[in-house]
Amino acid sequence: MASETIIDLTNVQVFIKKHLVLSNVSIQINKGEFVFLVGKNGSGKSSFLKTLYGELKLEHGEGNVAGFNLKELKRKKVPFLRREIGIVFQDFQLLTDRSVNDNLKFVMKATGWKEKRKMEEAIQELLTKVGLGTKGFKFPHELSGGEQQRVAIARALVNDPDIILADEPTGNLDPETSNEIMKLLFSIAQNGKAVLMATHDYELMAKFPGRKLSFEKGTIDPGIAKVEVPNEKNASQSID
Numbered sequence: 449m450a451s452e453t454i455i456d457l458t459n460v461q462v463f464i465k466k467h468l469v470l471s472n473v474s475i476q477i478n479k480g481e482f483v484f485l486v487g488k489n490g491s492g493k494s495s496f497l498k499t500l501y502g503e504l505k506l507e508h509g510e511g512n513v514a515g516f517n518l519k520e521l522k523r524k525k526v527p528f529l530r531r532e533i534g535i536v537f538q539d540f541q542l543l544t545d546r547s548v549n550d551n552l553k554f555v556m557k558a559t560g561w562k563e564k565r566k567m568e569e570a571i572q573e574l575l576t577k578v579g580l581g582t583k584g585f586k587f588p589h590e591l592s593g594g595e596q597q598r599v600a601i602a603r604a605l606v607n608d609p610d611i612i613l614a615d616e617p618t619g620n621l622d623p624e625t626s627n628e629i630m631k632l633l634f635s636i637a638q639n640g641k642a643v644l645m646a647t648h649d650y651e652l653m654a655k656f657p658g659r660k661l662s663f664e665k666g667t668i669d670p671g672i673a674k675v676e677v678p679n680e681k682n683a684s685q686s687i688d
């Protein structure tokens with residue numbers, strides 16, 4: 449796969465209100481990379497991700513994400529950046545009052561999808577991709593934590609973004625289920641997306657060798673860039 453930079457930061461500083469969280473951040477990430485964000489609690493991983501998806505405004509330094517200049521990005525344009533990024537959280541953040549299908553449909557409608565049949569086809573394709581092809585009619589509370597996270601990943605993929613940002617996506621899951629979710633996220637990177645994942649799980653990191661961004665001393669050590677995702681030790685094409 450040809451290397452193509454999708455995240456490009458130069459001398460970025462990340463602030464929360466007046467509090468300087470990170471400085472001297474210069475990082476380039478290519479499509480197809482799997483990147484772990486590692487560091488102690490409070491070292492700035494979530495704030496870094498928020499900067500990438502436009503939740504925190506970039507005031508200092510230069511940042512380009514999926515073709516958007518973060519410094520010049522106006523608040524009302526942030527939804528356009530978000531369409532290029534899929535976001536996955538530790539606590540899934542599904543809408544509990546509707547089915548899996550309707551959770552996905554909700555995001556589709558909010559991002560401009562109109563044709564019912566196209567939406568239904570895309571939903572089926574996405575759910576099959578994450579191994580939930582028969583569960584679209586279920587409500588979130590009828591699914592296990594791992595299944596709910598798969599729905600959240602399907603939702604993140606709705607607009608076929610080049611970047612997936614995952615903030616401790618396995619934080620609420622048991623080791624076996626975490627492993628399955630990792631396989632899924634890895635396969636997404638292998639299909640050409642940049643996947644960035646904050647985690648404290650060193651066992652997972654040992655098993656799925658990706659690039660590591662280390663958050664320490666108020667900055668980020670960018671690790672060694674790899675163009676392609678290394679194959680997972682027990683690589684399997686099948687997600688189930």
Ligand SMILES: Nc1ncnc2c1ncn2[C@@H]1O[C@H](COP(=O)(O)OP(=O)(O)OP(=O)(O)O)[C@@H](O)[C@H]1O
Nearest residue numbers: 464465467469487488489490491492493494495496
């Ligand atoms: N809303 C806020 N207001 C003020 N300070 C904040 C806010 N959110 C986070 N911070 C501070 O910013 C710093 C970075 O926090 P951040 O949540 O980005 O770290 P993290 O590495 O993601 O931590 P964790 O591993 O616990 O999720 C911390 O010092 C934190 O206390």
